[in-house]
Amino acid sequence: DTGVSQDPRHKITKRGQNVTFRCDPISEHNRLYWYRQTLGQGPEFLTYFQNEAQLEKSRLLSDRFSAERPKGSFSTLEIQRTEQGDSAMYLCASSLGQSDQPQHFGDGTRLSIL
Amino acid sequence: AQSVAQPEDQVNVAEGNPLTVKCTYSVSGNPYLFWYVQYPNRGLQFLLKYITGDNLVKGSYGFEAEFNKSQTSFHLKKPSALVSDSALYFCAVRAPSGSARQLTFGSGTQLTVLP
Numbered sequence: 001d002t003g004v005s006q007d008p009r010h011k012i013t014k015r016g017q018n019v020t021f022r023c024d025p026i027s028e029h030n031r032l033y034w035y036r037q038t039l040g041q042g043p044e045f046l047t048y049f050q051n052e053a054q055l056e057k058s059r060l061l062s063d064r065f066s067a068e069r070p071k072g073s074f075s076t077l078e079i080q081r082t083e084q085g086d087s088a089m090y091l092c093a094s095s096l097g098q099s100d101q102p103q104h105f106g107d108g109t110r111l112s113i114l
Numbered sequence: 115a116q117s118v119a120q121p122e123d124q125v126n127v128a129e130g131n132p133l134t135v136k137c138t139y140s141v142s143g144n145p146y147l148f149w150y151v152q153y154p155n156r157g158l159q160f161l162l163k164y165i166t167g168d169n170l171v172k173g174s175y176g177f178e179a180e181f182n183k184s185q186t187s188f189h190l191k192k193p194s195a196l197v198s199d200s201a202l203y204f205c206a207v208r209a210p211s212g213s214a215r216q217l218t219f220g221s222g223t224q225l226t227v228l229p
């Protein structure tokens with residue numbers, strides 16, 4: 001399968017714990033995006049990378065959220081000290097570098113906070 | 115700031131009938147517009163895009179969309195609906211340049227095609 005891969009698909013954790021999600025983009029895509037989707041809503045942009053550079057992170061929901069893409073390939077999204085309101089689907093997408101190129105999405109990681 | 119409105123939360127149509135899912139947008143400059151479809155517990159799947167040129171764009175699975183600049187609309191259409199088209203549809207907009215490179219999505223329209 002050459003699509004965007006996300007791991008894990010589901011994560012259940014207790015409030016206050018840290019969680020980390022992984023995204024493997026389509027191999028030739030140099031842009032990688034993270035979104036959050038809550039029930040009944042469209043995806044909400046969080047951050048994006050061009051290769052290993054994080055070019056936009058002001059939309060990260062709080063300082064508890066951070067993302068990395070150390071070698072310009074896979075990326076991780078970490079949420080520290082999780083809260084009930086963090087329960088959502090976290091989606092990763094990747095694209096080629098031109099702005100007119102569509103983003104291709106993974107199947108997401110569903111986070112449930114107990 | 116850019117935004118997308120999908121005025122209908124739910125659209126029901128009989129199989130074989132034409133379908134339309136509505137979208138209006140607001141963005142500075144000429145927009146890049148996209149339609150995505152989402153099946154339960156899955157990510158979004160790209161259907162089609164408008165960047166420039168012909169106002170009628172064709173995409174996957176027989177879907178098409180019409181760009182109307184004066185009405186700032188980008189409605190999704192299909193001449194003959196299938197039961198398998200039942201899913202959640204999202205319209206998205208992106209500014210062509212500047213810092214707002216990310217996609218802004220509408221809240222989605224649930225399409226149900228009745229057999």
